[in-house]
Amino acid sequence: MVKIAFNTPTALQKEEARQDVEALVSHTVRAQILTSKSTIYHGEMSFYDSEDPTNILSGGEPYFMPVTEEADIREDDNIAIIDVPVPSFSDSDPAAIIHDFEKGMTAYLDLLLGNCYLIPLNTSVVMPPKNLVELFGKLANDRYLPQTFVIREDLVAVEEIRDVSNLGIFIYQLCNNRKAFRLCRRDLLLGFNKRAIDKCWKIRHFPNEFVVETKICQE
Structure with a gap:
């Protein structure tokens, strides 16, 4: 299995950013987007993580790594x-x-850097809202299948988007007055200079009955 190295903020940086991040999610993102009465x-x-290098070098067995999220x-x-x-126990962001x-469309707001x-939208991966409600219901009642797996996607920021006003009110409220960039899958970029990549991070989330690890890189 191929191992991918990620350039992510250190554990100390994440710990220092925790309070700011939680405040941003609670008071900025939700204040802007959750304008109607909602159920959170x-x-x-x-997911079964078989790529932890420390675990492999020590001869240990792969282990289950938790991924937590909230959804409106x-x-x-x-x-x-x-x-x-x-996250408390992983290097996700x-x-x-x-x-x-x-x-x-799918929009990602990096809460450490504040970029969009x-x-x-990949409808072959992301469940429609009705199915997501059913999934969260299963998770809440501990009725989810234990053999969850992870899909890894590798995305690259290819250009800055100056105007997000035509992307709908929800994405506009999330990304307005922030730097916004268009993403492309790395395998679709012909002749892409991998050495040009400067900053990379990853987000573990579950838009379906499996975990997706989204890696985003930017020059």
Whole structure:
């Protein structure tokens, strides 16, 4: 199995950012987006991590790694707003995510840097809102299958987006007055100079009955 190295903030940096991140999620993102009365869903999913180098070198067995998130899922608006908090036991990064099925877009807000990243919604991976509500219901009642797996996607910021006003009110409220960038899958970039990559981070979340590890890189 191929191992991928990630350039992410250190544990100390994440710990220092924890209070600011939580305040940003609670008072900025939700204050802007959650403008109507909503039900916030809490869920936790674990995947079998077989790529932990420390565990492998010590001859240990792979272990289950938890992924936690909150979601405001609005079936009437055909949208899912996801909060991925600062993780306690992994090197994933905190983020706010919007899956807008009306606009066909996904937006990632990096809560450490405050940048927005946009890519067409992958409906083959992201469940529609109705199914996400059912998934969170299963998670809340401990009725989820234990053999969860992880899908890894490798994305690159390819250009800055100057105007997000045409991307719908939810993404606009998330990304307005922030730097916003269009994302592309790395395997679709012909002749891409891998050495040009400067900053990379990853977000572990579950838009379906499995965990997705989204790696985002930027020059």
